[in-house]
Amino acid sequence: MRISLLLIWLLIAGQGLAQQHNDLTIVYDISISKTKRSTGLEETYNGGTRTVFIAGNKARIRMVSLMRMESIFFEYDSTLKQAAVIKESGAKKYRFNLSAPQWEGFNKKYEDADCSFENDSMLIAGYWCKKAVIHLTSGDKIVAYYTSSIKPANGFTEPSFTCVPGMVLQYEHTSRRGMVVFKASQVSREVIAKEIFVIPSAGIQLRKYTAEDNSD
Amino acid sequence: MADKYSNILKPLQEHELTPPAGAFEKAWENILLLNEGRDHSEEAPKNAFEKLQAFSIQAPELDFRSLLRGEKNSPAKKQTIVISQNFKRLAAVLALAVTGAFIYMAAMPDDKNGVNNEQYAGARMNKESAVNLMIDSAQDTTALAGAAAQQPALAKAATATGNTKNEKKQHYSEQAGFYNNDLFFTLVNYKEYGKEKLFTKALKEKRVTLNQFSYVNLSDKMVAMLQEVYLTKKNGNMARKAKRAKRKFEKWKKKDEKYFDKELDKNPADIIDLSEFLMKN
Structure with missing residues (x-):
């Protein structure tokens, strides 16, 4: 009996270790609609993707659109160590680094954001999602649909969703002139290649982020 | 033990004595x-x-009962215990081996050859930069071949990515093809940069695919606008409409750079910043 229990424990522990990667990739499709009829600049972002890669203590958000490609690399332990923003496209590619307080300052608009929850639900990328409305201090609102089946990304990676109790798979911002929607089209648990988290340096100019930080 | 008995029993079976x-x-x-x-x-x-x-x-009842109860001292039970214990030991060894294999697989570094090996450090760096510079394309094979010839490291990286031992890893290799990774610029100026195949493919599929997780779906409006850029007069010169479209694109590019690249306080991947920018322009 004891031997059997020990064996079961060892097997579970072994499998647990083998599946401990917890890597997550979410691809959000961007769709933009404007009230005005004529085709404008929004078409250069419409149809693009925003991909979130999370593995261990690293994360990366990559945005790809016709107009530009940009990535934000994160490295953290219990707190954010550093965020690096890289413009990957164009003649002048550049990078700037942000310390944890600077990153907070960069996302100051999400400070003290509140969530309210509604009963609506929607099936997104195979997950049933509940509706939440994020109220920003500026008066802006983000309508988000989240699933409790996936552990939410930490507040460093997605500072706009700190009050949402699950992984957001769709979010939208509506204004008088139109609407921007980010909707998950793929959720992958496959192991992410290490190279994805390597910050490129060749041919990239290092710039200094000069905006005031939020530390005081 | 079994061999010993079989050696005795066989001659015994054949042994015979003639009675007087x-x-x-x-x-x-x-x-x-x-x-x-x-x-x-x-x-x-x-x-x-x-x-x-x-x-x-009458068969003695006691024997049946003892068999059913499985008395410890019965020879049958002893044999069962021996077999059972052997089976458990075997199962334990197998389970430990399987667990060990799981732990080994989980703990083993992915790039065994690359780590702490200076000989390959340069190649590894090239591979990383090649993957991360994301010289993307819409799977234009001509462009890929050209770019690979110019950058052997990229070709090497592509091979290395293809031969990765962990096939469960996400396929993230990207192909070269876009000038300065700039999708818009390349599509608008495809003739100047010899990207005819790339342009045709993108417009036909209404999609530019960089890899499994990065792509751009082109709206009908955008496809029409891109086609507009290449309208020509009868004499082959650019049509007025085409010139106007090109000027419009350049204007958009400047606006985008001014908004996101000048002060660095706006983030295009942020829905509020992006929405604010797009709705104003």
Whole structure:
């Protein structure tokens, strides 16, 4: 009996270790609609993707659109160590680094954001999602649909969703002139290649982020 | 142990001794005398067999019960215990081996050859930069071949990515093809940069695919606008509409750079910043 229990424990522990990667990739499709009829600049972002890669203590958000490609690399332990923003496209590619307080300052608009929850639900990328409305201090609102089946990304990676109790798979911002929607089209648990988290340096100019930080 | 017994039993099975003369008759007589109460008649053997036919012995109950209870000292039970213990030991060894394999797979670094090996450090760096510079394309094979020829490291990286030992890893290789990774610029100026195939493919599929997780779906409006850029007059020169479209694109590019690249306080991947920018322009 004891031997059997020990064996079961060892097997579970072994499998647990083998599946401990917890890597997550979410691809959000961007769709933009404007009230005005004529085709404008929004078409250069419409149809693009925003991909979130999370593995261990690293994360990366990559945005790809016709107009530009940009990535934000994160490295953290219990707190954010550093965020690096890289413009990957164009003649002048550049990078700037942000310390944890600077990153907070960069996302100051999400400070003290509140969530309210509604009963609506929607099936997104195979997950049933509940509706939440994020109220920003500026008066802006983000309508988000989240699933409790996936552990939410930490507040460093997605500072706009700190009050949402699950992984957001769709979010939208509506204004008088139109609407921007980010909707998950793929959720992958496959192991992410290490190279994805390597910050490129060749041919990239290092710039200094000069905006005031939020530390005081 | 088993071999020892089989060696004894086989010759024993074949062993025979010839009884002394008259021994069988004498024995039979004694049996009849003992069992049949000294029946000397000629029918004695027949009677003996009939009685023997009707004879029955009640099987001892205790044996069955002990078997059913599985008494510890019964030989059958002992054999079962021995087999059971051997099976458990074997199962334990197998389970430890499987667990060990799981732990090894989980803990083993992915790039065994690359880590701490200076000889390959340069190649690894090239691979990383090639993957991360994301010289993307819409799978234009001509462009890929050209770019690979110019950048052997990229070709090497592509091979390395293809041969990765962990096939469960996400396929994230990207192909070269876009000038400065700039999708918009390349599509608008495809003739100048020899990207005809790339342009045709993008417009036909209404999609530019960089890899499994990065792509751009082109709206009908955008496809129409891109086609507009290449309208020509009868003499082959750019049509007025085309010139206007090109100027518009350049204006958009400047606006985008001014908004996101000048002060660095806006983030295009942020929905509020992006929405604010797009709705104003």
